[in-house]
Structures are given as C-alpha cells and as structure tokens.
Amino acid sequence: MLLAALVIGSGIAAVQLSPGQVGLQLVENAAATAAGLxxxxxxxxxxxxxxxxxxxxxxxxxxxxxxxxxxxxYLPAQVAxxxxxxxxxxxxxxxxxxxxxxxxxxxxxxxLAEVVATAGLVxxxxxxxxxxRAERAPAAVGAYIGAAYWFTSSTSFANPAITVGRMFxxxxxxxxxxxAPAFVAVQMVGGAVGYGLVRLFYPPTAAAxxxxxxxxxxxxxxxxxxxxxxxxxxxxxx
Numbered sequence: 001m002l003l004a005a006l007v008i009g010s011g012i013a014a015v016q017l018s019p020g021q022v023g024l025q026l027v028e029n030a031a032a033t034a035a036g037l038x039x040x041x042x043x044x045x046x047x048x049x050x051x052x053x054x055x056x057x058x059x060x061x062x063x064x065x066x067x068x069x070x071x072x073x074y075l076p077a078q079v080a081x082x083x084x085x086x087x088x089x090x091x092x093x094x095x096x097x098x099x100x101x102x103x104x105x106x107x108x109x110x111x112l113a114e115v116v117a118t119a120g121l122v123x124x125x126x127x128x129x130x131x132x133r134a135e136r137a138p139a140a141v142g143a144y145i146g147a148a149y150w151f152t153s154s155t156s157f158a159n160p161a162i163t164v165g166r167m168f169x170x171x172x173x174x175x176x177x178x179x180a181p182a183f184v185a186v187q188m189v190g191g192a193v194g195y196g197l198v199r200l201f202y203p204p205t206a207a208a209x210x211x212x213x214x215x216x217x218x219x220x221x222x223x224x225x226x227x228x229x230x231x232x233x234x235x236x237x238x
Contacts, residue, residue, distance in 0.1 A: 002043075002045045003052050004085025004165040005092070006036040011161050012175035025172060026149060034146025041138040050138075055191035056080050059122050062195060063204075064079040073141040075161075077132060082165025090169050101174025106182040113152035114183055120144065121158045121202075122194025130202040160184040 010032035014025040041050045051057045051066075053072050061071040087097050124144050127139050148156030157163050157175070163183045166175045175183065 001081040001085040001088065002040045002146045002168075004009075004082040004162055005035065005089045006040070006085075007033050007162065008089035008169045008171055008173045009092055010036070011069050012089060012095075012171045013170075015172045016093075025205050026155070027112075028230060029172065030146045030155075031150035033149065034170050038138050039171060041141060042163075044137065047076075047225045052078060052161070053121075054161055055085040055118055055159065055187055055194075056122060056125060058200045059126070059191050059195050059198075063126070063198075078161035079164050082161045083168055086165045086166075086168040092173075095169075095171075099200055101176050103174045104176045104179050106179035107153075111182055111186045112156040113154035114186045115193060116159040117148045117154065118187045118190025119194040119197065119198035120148065122191055123197045124196075127202060130198070143212040154183075156192070157183055158187060163187070188198035 007029070011025070011029045013032075014028035018024040018028065054075050057078070059065060060066040061068050089095055090099060091217050121141070121144060124140060125137060128134055128140060131237075142153045145156060147160070148158065157166070160183075163175060163180050166173055167180050169178050194225050
C-alpha cells in the first residue's frame with residue numbers, strides 16, 4: 001500500500017507543483033520513489049522480507065528460498081495493497097477514490113523496457129543475496145528504481161502488483177487498463193530473464209542459496225537472540 005501511495009502520490013504532487021514541466025515532474029517522482037522505497041524496505045523488511053513484488057516472490061520460490069504456499073499467499077496481499085495505495089493517494093490529494101487511468105503505455109519500446117527493468121531488479125536483489133551483501137539491498141533497490149525511471153522508456157514499473165494498482169489513478173503515474181496485461185506479461189518474462197542471469201553469474205551452491213525473505217533485511221530469530229542482540233550466525237542469507 002505504501003509503495004503505491006508513494007509512486008502515485010508523488011506523481012500527483014509533481015504535476016501540481018511543476019505544471020507543464022514533464023522532465024521536472026519525472027525528477028520529482030523518481031526522487032521521491034527512490035528515497036521512499038529505501039525507507040519502506042527498512043520499515044517492513046524485518047517483518048516480511050519486504051516482498052512488494054510478485055515477480056521477486058516467484059523467483060525466490062523457484063530458487064527454493066520461499067515456499068510456493070507462501071508465495072501464493074503473498075500475491076493477493078501485494079495486489080490488494082497496491083490497489084489500496086492508489087485509492088489512498090487519490091484521497092490524499094482530494095480526488096475521487098477511484099479514477100481509471102487513461103495513459104496508454106504498451107508500445108513495443110515500453111514492453112522491451114519492462115523486460116529490462118524487471119530483469120535488472122531481479123538480478124540486483126539476488127546478486128546481493130548471493131554475494132553476502134544483503135544489508136545493502138534497501139539503498140541499492142531504491143537507487144536502481146530511481147535510475148530506471150530515467151533509463152527505461154516505461155519508467156520502470158517492474159512489478160505486476162504496482163501495475164494493477166496504477167490502473168486505479170488517472171494521474172501522472174497511471175496506466176490504462178488496456179496496457180496493463182501486456183506490462184504484466186513482459187514483467188514475468190523479465191523475471192525469467194533475471195532468474196537465468198542470476199544462475200549464470202552466481203551459480204547455486206550450498207553456501208549461496210537465494211532467499212528473498214532474508215535478502216532485504218534478515219529476520220530476527222528469537223532462538224538465536226541473546227539479550228536483544230542477534231548472533232552473527234542468524235544474519236544474512238542462508
């Protein structure tokens with residue numbers, strides 16, 4: 001919910017603050033998204049691993065780091081959260097709770113950009129996990145998405161749940177329902193490409209199993225905690 005409210009709300013604010021200046025609007029939207037994503041990953045990472053993205057959750061399940069049952073449970077929560085975030089953003093800016101987006105985006109260039117954006121995000125997350133740098137993920141993911149607003153023509157949705165949520169706000173960050181299915185399809189393709197790149201660059205070993213539930217921030221293990229301090233063995237990616 002916070003992710004969608006962040007993306008959509010900052011887009012609405014950018015248009016209001018910088019009317020007619022699309023480049024500046026994108027700067028404002030991208031900067032707010034990058035900084036806010038960093039913050040909300042830190043906020044909920046210890047609780048759920050910050051699984052905001054169905055593609056990341058599915059790739060994690062393929063790698064064996066997340067059970068398929070948990071991945072299936074996350075999916076409706078991710079989509080419902082993003083739809084709720086869109087409604088919340090609309091209401092915070094005194095708009096109708098639901099306004100169906102009219103911004104058509106599904107050109108060939110946009111779809112290619114979504115493959116690239118999603119593959120890069122998956123590669124980034126699991127590369128950090130498999131190289132024992134998981135603690136850097138909040139900043140790295142925020143920085144990547146902020147940059148991808150600019151180096152991809154689609155402005156890097158890279159997330160099926162946020163794609164669905166953004167249909168419900170006819171704003172700077174919205175996407176027309178007619179464009180959304182193609183976006184979701186190529187995001188899944190991007191996830192598959194990212195999975196292949198992870199296996200190519202970071203071959204699986206017993207010591208380097210990707211687990212996105214511990215990628216962003218490791219869960220605290222009560223059994224491994226002594227006097228409130230988490231033991232080294234309970235941190236990082238297993």
